[in-house]
Amino acid sequence: MIASLSAPALAAGLLAGFVGFASSFAVVLQGLSAMGASPEQAASGLMALSIAMGLCGIVLSLWRRMPISVAWSTPGAALLAASALPAGGFPAAVGAFLVAGALIVLAGLWRPFGRGVAAIPPPLANAMLAGVLLGLCLAPVKAVAEAPGAGLAIVLAWAVVARINRLMAVPAAVLVTVLLIGLTVDLPPGLLEAAGPAPVLVLPEFSAPAILGVALPLFLVTMASQNIPGMAVLTVNGYRPAPGPLFTVTGLFTLAAVPFGGHAVNLAAITAALCANPEAEPDPRRRWQAAVVAGVVYVVFGLLAGTATAFVGAAPPILIQAVAGLALLGAFAAALQAALAVPQAREAAVITFLVTASGLTVLGISGPFWGLLAGGAMLALHRRRG
Template identity: 50%
Template sequence: MAGLQVVGATDAQASSGLLVLCIASAALTIGLSLRYRMPVSIVWSTPGAAVLVAAVSGGIGFGSAVGAFLVCGVLIALCGLWPALGRAITRIPKPIASAMLAGILFPICLAPVTAVVEYPLLAAPIIVVWLLLFRLSPRWAVPAAMLAAAVAIVAYAGTGWLAGSAIAPTIEFVAPVFDPFVIVSLGLPLFIVTMAGQNVPGFVVMKTFGYELPARAVFVSTGLVSAAGAVLGGHVVNLAAITAAITTSPEAHPDHSKRWVAAVSAGATFIVLGLGAGVATALVSAAPPILIIAVAGLAVLGALVTSITGALEEPAHRVPAIATFLVTASGLVVAGIGSAFWGLLVGAIIMLWLGFDQSRRGGVRAR
């Protein structure tokens, strides 16, 4: 919700986007799980939502954002139709992709600190609840923080927070605007983090638990559905990564061949969540914006830790990874193109240069 509103969506458009993402996730999760009798979990891109939140410095209109969403969906579908493109994306060095994602997430994860300073009576209880549950039951820490935030928002807004809001689910068409700068600064980073941060790890999780899922089916279906949902306000759907382990692991069912039922159940639950999109939109609209981003910061803190770890785990690539992180986290906009693209470009150039330099020194030593 925060991401959609940052890139210019009205309340109605954000509500439509949330509903579309839920229905798209439900339809693909149920359809692919039934088709392949595997626990295929399709979700919306959380790293992608973080990219939207980070786009605030670019002043993007929602029509242009929708154009970037549509291009992202088409690129994902092309990865399925054109295997060489899929292989090229999956070969983006992990340190660079992880550092770019970390740079996108870093400002969001600072939001809880800012929220405590600006709204201490609202934000402090949320963080205390998160810390308490993170110590006692980490799985429930973020849901508990979200519940605490909802209570705080209702207390802050009073009894009129639902006034004038469309509670019933709504669909609103948004005409796409294909702005080259927005496509490069938003669409391409959205595509890269969705592939590198969601789809590729998702396949690894599936394979870890013994499921060989056809990549073409996932890329083509999620890409085309994302492109279709873009004009209704949704950003992108993809194969689940970390959360895929919930339905693929023995916790879902001891029998490997029956775990697809858990994924189908999850898909059905998405429909229920989608029907509450109007209420969610009204709640977000009634809150101070920094409070919503603060809750998002708590939710993606684990992703930030994972990204930083992935970026720095190879000593030889730490310098280009740090450069990527710093440029991306800076939020700079050059020629109308956002920092995520420039971070990726700078990191790639430094990695190529240092690799070339090291190979030359190695050659001299060999002689």
């Protein structure tokens, strides 16, 4: 492969790996921390996810000879960041991650289950996702209010670069954030020595509230916001692999990452477009090389996860949240637009969005589950009246 690797495929793979990691690793760390992970556990989870998605992308691309890019579930991480800490702390969250991974495998293996997931009304699934993302998307505004100088510098870097190259906007904001933190924060000694975090094994605990409030919403947003769009990107670019085996393999790699703190890996959408379009390689039969290069980049970043986690842990939380919010603005806009696109389901979608975004927790079960339930009930009532 190395001898036949084209320059465009190499460049596309390097860019996809950098953008995929730099644009959302802060979201992942926020989500794991919100679930009760210690800094060591969060570093282990970030490492496990990076290596799992890198290896999964390499395996699928070599197997299918297609540019099948894999990523961690960024919407899933945002869901975790917006959810209440489950009773039982991080072990209970890890138990929920295992259930979500098992459901992804089941969706790939058992067609009726996969079809049932696909039958969930898209307006409700997107409204739930928009409600999950709202809190983090407000973080840039709060950063400007709490730390005007740093907050404005981060937002302006993102806005200016977005006018030139949309894909590089969030990495530019990350770079400015890193510079600001390096200049203004007393960083812990031995930061670089933490480059390779030690894997931390977490024994899972299983509870109904965590399964309903974390596992089911995590599974749904991962399927609706990552796996299905990821398949659409491949189709648009002329690739039509059977979806079942791809879902199954990503679910298996999820299960491999979970014991070390990872939440979910899945088919990529944005980075998939980078590797699957003609600019990555004129010959569509060779574009799989770009996805393999991206996978190698993810593995390398995974080995540096300790430094990233230690650096983020020393930074003011509002600045990290601001970068995470900027990374999710596009996903929030797309989810909100899709949620309101169908007039007949608009009222139910709004209810789903409001209940999810409210932060409601009942019986230890967080808002996304109740939002989907409330919106589904409203949609059923509307259809019955009709």
